[in-house]
Amino acid sequence: xxxxxxxxxxxxxxxxxxxxxxxxxxxxxxxxxxxxxxxxxxxxxxxxxxxxxxxxxxxxxxxxxxxxxxxxxxxxxxxxxxxxxxxxxxxxxxxxxxxxxxxxxxxxxxxxxxxxxxxxxxxxx
Numbered sequence: 001x002x003x004x005x006x007x008x009x010x011x012x013x014x015x016x017x018x019x020x021x022x023x024x025x026x027x028x029x030x031x032x033x034x035x036x037x038x039x040x041x042x043x044x045x046x047x048x049x050x051x052x053x054x055x056x057x058x059x060x061x062x063x064x065x066x067x068x069x070x071x072x073x074x075x076x077x078x079x080x081x082x083x084x085x086x087x088x089x090x091x092x093x094x095x096x097x098x099x100x101x102x103x104x105x106x107x108x109x110x111x112x113x114x115x116x117x118x119x120x121x122x123x124x125x
Contacts, residue, residue, distance in 0.1 A: 009119030020080040022095030030073040033098030038091035047107025058105040092118040
């Protein structure tokens, strides 16, 4: 059973950077599509970025050019580098593991079965 733990959230000023980490246990990450999602209380969950087992990536339009997703299979970890952060990026960020056998790079949560507990990102001056 794939278990995921996020880390790296925090408080940052507008224009600043953070790097989120998603570390797996119970299974290796290399055969899974891994996605990052964000959600604030009372709001719909939004797909931010994902990376497939083959390395294909996908980004929401709102973060293209500012966020970069990468994976280090040796460390069983996926990273989300977030630059030029804006107040509207404030949310709880979750990493998610794709359904077994899924090899795509969709930002729809339909394709994800395993979820971390989330890490808070706050962008404020």
